[in-house]
Amino acid sequence: MHEPQIIDAPLLEAIGITKSFTQDGMASQALKGVSLSVAQGEFVSIVGRSGSGKSTFVSVLSTLLMPDAGQVNYNGKDLVRATEAEINAIRHGDFAVIFQFHYLLPYLTALENTLLPFMRSLKPVTRAQKTRAMECLARVGLADKAHRLPGQLSGGEQQRVAIARALVKEARVLFADEPTGSLDSATGATVMELLGQINTEGLAVVMVTHNEEYARLAHRLVRMEDGLVV
Amino acid sequence: MNILTIALRNARKKWVRTLLLLLVFSLGVVSIVALSFVSRVVGDGLEKKLVSYGANILVSPKSEKLTVSYGGFALGDMLFDVSYLDEADTVKRIEGIELRKNVSVIAPKLVVMDHVQGAAVAIVGVRFEQEKLLKGFWMVEQGTFPGETPEQAAARQAMAAPMHDAPAHAPAPKDADPKDAKPTAAVHVPAGADALLAGSAAAEKLGLKLGSVVPLDRHKFVVTGILAPTGSEDDNVLLADMDALQRASGHPGKVNFVEVAALCSGCPIDDIVNQISAALPGVEIKTLRGIVEQRMVSVHFVKKLILSVSLVILLTGCSMVGISMLSAVNERKKEIGILRSLGFSRRAVFSIFCAEAAAVGLLAGFVGYLAGYFVSFRILAVLEIEGAGSLPFEPLHLAATALVLAILTSLASLFPAWKAAGIEPSEALVTL
Ligand SMILES: Nc1ncnc2c1ncn2[C@@H]1O[C@H](COP(=O)(O)OP(=O)(O)OP(=O)(O)O)[C@@H](O)[C@H]1O
Numbered sequence: 001m002h003e004p005q006i007i008d009a010p011l012l013e014a015i016g017i018t019k020s021f022t023q024d025g026m027a028s029q030a031l032k033g034v035s036l037s038v039a040q041g042e043f044v045s046i047v048g049r050s051g052s053g054k055s056t057f058v059s060v061l062s063t064l065l066m067p068d069a070g071q072v073n074y075n076g077k078d079l080v081r082a083t084e085a086e087i088n089a090i091r092h093g094d095f096a097v098i099f100q101f102h103y104l105l106p107y108l109t110a111l112e113n114t115l116l117p118f119m120r121s122l123k124p125v126t127r128a129q130k131t132r133a134m135e136c137l138a139r140v141g142l143a144d145k146a147h148r149l150p151g152q153l154s155g156g157e158q159q160r161v162a163i164a165r166a167l168v169k170e171a172r173v174l175f176a177d178e179p180t181g182s183l184d185s186a187t188g189a190t191v192m193e194l195l196g197q198i199n200t201e202g203l204a205v206v207m208v209t210h211n212e213e214y215a216r217l218a219h220r221l222v223r224m225e226d227g228l229v230v
Numbered sequence: 231m232n233i234l235t236i237a238l239r240n241a242r243k244k245w246v247r248t249l250l251l252l253l254v255f256s257l258g259v260v261s262i263v264a265l266s267f268v269s270r271v272v273g274d275g276l277e278k279k280l281v282s283y284g285a286n287i288l289v290s291p292k293s294e295k296l297t298v299s300y301g302g303f304a305l306g307d308m309l310f311d312v313s314y315l316d317e318a319d320t321v322k323r324i325e326g327i328e329l330r331k332n333v334s335v336i337a338p339k340l341v342v343m344d345h346v347q348g349a350a351v352a353i354v355g356v357r358f359e360q361e362k363l364l365k366g367f368w369m370v371e372q373g374t375f376p377g378e379t380p381e382q383a384a385a386r387q388a389m390a391a392p393m394h395d396a397p398a399h400a401p402a403p404k405d406a407d408p409k410d411a412k413p414t415a416a417v418h419v420p421a422g423a424d425a426l427l428a429g430s431a432a433a434e435k436l437g438l439k440l441g442s443v444v445p446l447d448r449h450k451f452v453v454t455g456i457l458a459p460t461g462s463e464d465d466n467v468l469l470a471d472m473d474a475l476q477r478a479s480g481h482p483g484k485v486n487f488v489e490v491a492a493l494c495s496g497c498p499i500d501d502i503v504n505q506i507s508a509a510l511p512g513v514e515i516k517t518l519r520g521i522v523e524q525r526m527v528s529v530h531f532v533k534k535l536i537l538s539v540s541l542v543i544l545l546t547g548c549s550m551v552g553i554s555m556l557s558a559v560n561e562r563k564k565e566i567g568i569l570r571s572l573g574f575s576r577r578a579v580f581s582i583f584c585a586e587a588a589a590v591g592l593l594a595g596f597v598g599y600l601a602g603y604f605v606s607f608r609i610l611a612v613l614e615i616e617g618a619g620s621l622p623f624e625p626l627h628l629a630a631t632a633l634v635l636a637i638l639t640s641l642a643s644l645f646p647a648w649k650a651a652g653i654e655p656s657e658a659l660v661t662l
Pocket residue numbers: 021022023028029030048049050051052053054055056057660661662
């Protein structure tokens with residue numbers, strides 16, 4: 001779909017990830033030793049049946065969930081064993097996550113939601129950061145709706161705000177768990193187009209999707225089944 | 231825009247909840263501030279009133295006293311060797327104690343027995359300026375206080391009863407207004423005689439009227455005023471100026487005893503007594519302890535009551551903040567997940583929750599203090615208590631109140647904030 005800019009050395013590498021959940025006293029293994037490597041600027045999509053462990057895997061990759069065993073190497077560091085401060089720094093600067101349900105703070109405007117990564121401390125958001133956030137919103141086609149609250153935006157627009165928030169950080173890896181899952185096909189297509197564009201600018205994308213058509217737009221397609229990559 | 235924006239925007243979005251919390255806390259602060267202001271004014275007034283109830287320390291010469299009573303019939307105290315205190319010296323020594331600031335009135339007394347138309351009566355020599363402080367309830371029914379000019383008497387009466395004011399439209403010519411004539415009618419005291427203030431019962435029993443002459447040895451006293459009934463021992467005696475009675479009775483510079491009023495909330499009465507004893511060796515000092523302690527207890531009880539009411543109100547407010555925050559943590563799990571996924575530290579999440587509570591506290595403290603200040607005026611007005619004018623508005627107290635409230639609400643939100651900080655992004659974001 002676009003010119004690949006892939007560099008061979010893996011940027012992000014998961015090795016032998018296992019994760020099990022206990023629910024109502026029953027232990028079920030969601031991940032049974034999954035390995036995956038993502039190169040810089042690569043677009044990987046993960047497909048598989050419901051319950052095969054895709055979301056669990058992406059959560060582990062993006063540091064949002066601790067695996068039972070295995071390694072997640074990023075930039076020469078094992079994130080499973082990293083300190084909380086290191087994890088926070090990576091979540092803040094290197095990784096960006098978007099979800100099926102857009103997850104914006106309901107009481108902040110689109111612009112403020114986009115600026116959220118810069119509101120971690122008492123340090124006020126700078127003018128430059130604000131300008132950049134506006135640029136990112138313009139990028140996703142929402143320049144005119146920057147001051148609306150999430151409740152005043154459509155699902156597709158909210159998802160685009162989430163993408164703008166990922167963009168503003170200048171992250172290196174974008175994780176997307178069914179980003180088009182709750183959107184109609186036309187809106188989903190625009191979101192996919194955006195993700196493709198962003199990827200061409202050097203951002204690696206790991207995307208979970210049920211849509212085989214979108215999945216095939218990626219450089220690589222990974223299929224999961226019952227907690228394993230097949 | 232910074233981390234505080236997140237806290238404040240949420241407070242604004244959930245304005246009903248915020249307003250409710252604000253209301254409860256403001257009410258708490260209003261009642262505490264108003265209670266403390268009013269209790270201060272009432273306390274001051276109470277002190278003045280308590281002093282006006284009379285003396286609480288009695289300084290008298292040591293005397294051998296034998297109470298004689300037989301078969302339930304009291305024959306009275308038999309005194310051997312009546313002794314006197316030197317007035318100037320005694321007063322000076324009492325004024326010289328370390329705790330003199332707590333001594334509000336020193337009232338020396340000289341008691342001389344006299345016979346009027348065959349009836350025995352006591353003439354008590356007092357210093358009227360001190361005595362009037364001690365006995366704020368004294369009212370002259372007829373005539374004037376000894377030593378008072380008619381003008382002073384008129385002024386005093388005008389103060390005591392402002393509704394009897396002379397017509398406002400035109401200043402009445404002096405001495406011409408018949409209204410003024412009666413209450414201020416000055417009794418002429420002939421040269422060589424002295425003024426006498428008669429207690430109501432004594433005047434009635436002895437048939438004394440304004441202008442009546444009461445002889446004491448070769449001296450003459452003229453009744454210039456009659457006290458309204460007081461319900462105290464003063465009703466039964468005749469009161470004269472100290473200097474005049476000392477001269478007339480042949481005891482210049484001498485007094486029988488000295489009454490001391492040392493009453494203020496939290497007055498160290500025991501210390502005052504000890505210091506007076508030290509200053510006046512060989513003199514008997516009695517505290518009207520029961521009365522004193524009773525008064526103190528009532529003052530302290532009111533203060534304690536106010537304090538506990540305040541504490542209950544604050545605790546209620548705090549638990550409200552705690553509960554509402556705790557439920558907010560559960561509601562806001564997803565938000566917390568987003569923030570954590572964006573690299574917000576646990577501490578940052580913790581601060582957002584605390585800041586929200588602190589903002590409510592700060593505002594409640596501010597609004598509550600101001601409202602409480604004005605409510606105090608209303609309360610004092612409704613209760614018809616004077617002294618509202620002495621309520622000082624202190625910006626420093628306002629700031630301190632707001633700060634204390636902010637700290638309090640932050641403390642109340644510690645547990646919810648800690649719970650929020652412990653939420654892992656995975657619990658909040660992973661949808662099944
Ligand atoms: N928090 C959890 N507690 C208990 N079990 C869980 C939890 N999260 C996931 N699981 C279980 O782990 C397995 C994998 O779930 P996961 O959400 O990764 O599947 P998925 O491939 O993303 O499915 P879907 O396509 O429906 O989103 C499932 O059997 C699920 O029930």
